[in-house]
Amino acid sequence: MEYNPKQLLILESAEKLFASHGFHATSVRDIAHEAGVNIAMISYYFGSKEKLIESIFLKRIINWKAILNETLKDNSKTYIERLDSLIENFVRRIIGNPCFNLMMMRAQIQADMLVNDLIHESKKEVYEVIGAFINAGQEQGVFNKDVDVLMMVATLTGTTNHIMSTRHHFQRMSNLEHLSDSELQEYLIIHTSNHLKNLFKAILIHEA
Template sequence: MSQIELNEKKIQILNVAEKLFSEKGFEGTSIRDISKEAKINIAMVSYYFGSKERLLEALILYKTVDLKLQLENLLQENIEPLDKVNKLIEIYVNRICLNKGIYRVLHFELYNKKREKSLQAFTELKKGNLKSVESIIKQGQDQGVFRKDVNIQLITPTIIGTFFHFHMNRSFFEELLGLKTEEMFNNYINNDLKKHIQQTIKALLVYEN
């Protein structure tokens, strides 16, 4: 499903589904709950999406397909390899910050064997994104800037995993770092955490002096 196929009602349903799935879980949310929260007839939700599983699939693609476009555009940019990787990390951190709800849903649903079929399209999207990341790093390798022995498949999990460990232990880090407000917490992510991830990935990619 692409964003072109979405009308205002569908987007409204998807946004409500994201909110409820992230709060109550996929299993704990019914089509009736979604229709009630969205103030839309239950039959309309079924008409647009068919089932809750198809709704989840549509939601994931709706919220993640623009990441694919951003990575493809980054690949074409004429900038230094390390600048490109830093920008790659910035894109991932920004996307997760803007879509915390859907990433929370994904964190739980990707482990559910019953959801494999629903998430097949998302799996294909991730494979495409990995190819873009591989191409970006290969550009640096071809220029002799990046190491040849990098495990490229683990770069994205390192970025996302670091972010989620920080976010899922929020209260611990808020107390540890004195992050007393939402603004302070978000500023820390956008500055300190992002810089830390960039330094970590640089250490994995660049030859030691």
């Protein structure tokens, strides 16, 4: 779906507030104030707070699935090159969009969130696409046969989300206080990507 500038502003404002305060603690009035619009405009464009958070997830999920399919189905690149691109794109997506991913983490631990079904279906589709890619690599003799794809996806998401959500602790532990926020973000993207690439290759293409 294409959004106009005012809709994008509302989505960005809601994403920021949902990430910092949680869905239930954020009111439509709060979102309207943050976006500099009136409540009626939010109701006109999105209908309800539930539809608003659903729109945020759909926007992000559709974009990620397009990138994922484009990356893993690019037959002009080797399986290893596509694996590297998958990890780079995923890490940049998570660490580069902390508000959305903090919002997702909050939503997943709240059982009464209607958007959880959407999150589950998205995670299932991502797992299936990555699983199909790894299976194809196994059939070509590139990847090892005995691979727990679900645990690999959990490692990818868990490691990246942990670095994203504790980035300032990581900064202090690594003596990187001299870096600006943008410099730290880029450092974490590169450092985390390289670590995960080495880890995945150790699992997928080396003898245990």
